[in-house]
Amino acid sequence: MKWTKIIPLTALIVLAFSTSAFGQCKAFAKKQCLPELGNYTHDGNYHAAVLVEGEEAELYKTFYSDMEYRVAIVGEDKLPAIEFSVMDANRNVLYSNKEHNYASTWDFRLEASQQLKLVIKVTKFNAADEMPANGCVSIMFGFKM
Amino acid sequence: MVLLGGWIEGFYISTQLVNMDNFANDKLVGRIVDQKFSIDILLNLLADSRGNQAVDELIDQVNELKTVFDKVTVETSAPRPVYDEATQSTVIKSESKVNITKEVFNELTTTVSLIRNSFINP
Numbered sequence: 001m002k003w004t005k006i007i008p009l010t011a012l013i014v015l016a017f018s019t020s021a022f023g024q025c026k027a028f029a030k031k032q033c034l035p036e037l038g039n040y041t042h043d044g045n046y047h048a049a050v051l052v053e054g055e056e057a058e059l060y061k062t063f064y065s066d067m068e069y070r071v072a073i074v075g076e077d078k079l080p081a082i083e084f085s086v087m088d089a090n091r092n093v094l095y096s097n098k099e100h101n102y103a104s105t106w107d108f109r110l111e112a113s114q115q116l117k118l119v120i121k122v123t124k125f126n127a128a129d130e131m132p133a134n135g136c137v138s139i140m141f142g143f144k145m
Numbered sequence: 146m147v148l149l150g151g152w153i154e155g156f157y158i159s160t161q162l163v164n165m166d167n168f169a170n171d172k173l174v175g176r177i178v179d180q181k182f183s184i185d186i187l188l189n190l191l192a193d194s195r196g197n198q199a200v201d202e203l204i205d206q207v208n209e210l211k212t213v214f215d216k217v218t219v220e221t222s223a224p225r226p227v228y229d230e231a232t233q234s235t236v237i238k239s240e241s242k243v244n245i246t247k248e249v250f251n252e253l254t255t256t257v258s259l260i261r262n263s264f265i266n267p
Contacts, residue, residue, distance in 0.1 A: 109235075112241035115182040
């Protein structure tokens with residue numbers, strides 16, 4: 001049965017705190033995702049969840065003007081490509097990594113502070129007879145002034 | 146609850162640092178107004194634990210702050226992503242117009258101060 005699940009990531013983070021999986025995901029985030037921020041300063045927040053092939057998660061975040069940001073989204077090697085898009089309040093797509101070879105980072109800055117929505121989707125291997133892969137997906141934000 | 150406590154404290158400190166003699170030009174006012182975008186995220190996070198008396202009280206308090214923030218108007222034009230080759234990053238172009246009076250700002254300051262005091266002097 002084909003299914004997709006949209007999980008508000010903020011709620012998922014709250015739930016994940018109560019499971020041991022979060023500890024493993026946080027370790028993955030520190031080791032694999034944090035280095036992707038490069039010379040951007042990590043904002044101190046760890047967003048990580050265990051997702052399954054085909055699953056989606058969304059995250060709302062406020063970004064401020066006059067600051068440069070980098071978003072890094074990394075999934076475990078056993079997962080297929082992680083697709084993410086960034087939308088404004090009216091769901092207009094401002095960026096999609098699908099058009100950039102599923103790049104794991106995106107650098108940007110805003111002329112006016114606003115809330116943006118990130119939608120993260122684990123693509124599929126399209127192996128119909130196999131159990132869907134699952135693994136940690138980490139989202140981290142860095143900034144420069 | 147921990148996240149909210151930190152946010153309230155930061156918000157409170159910020160309001161105390163604003164130079165009211167130079168209100169119109171104080172950049173910190175803009176950053177304080179930007180917190181308007183975060184209020185609904187906070188309420189959504191708290192809503193997941195609705196039914197807990199302590200959380201319900203926090204929701205009421207944050208809603209009081211939201212009521213004041215609703216008096217602040219922020220108009221933002223549609224964002225347009227433009228790739229900057231020089232910096233190899235994307236600039237999200239848009240303009241915003243903020244309307245906040247000193248009276249509304251003082252009301253924000255008073256409200257967050259009352260909330261903070263309820264935390265430190267329960």
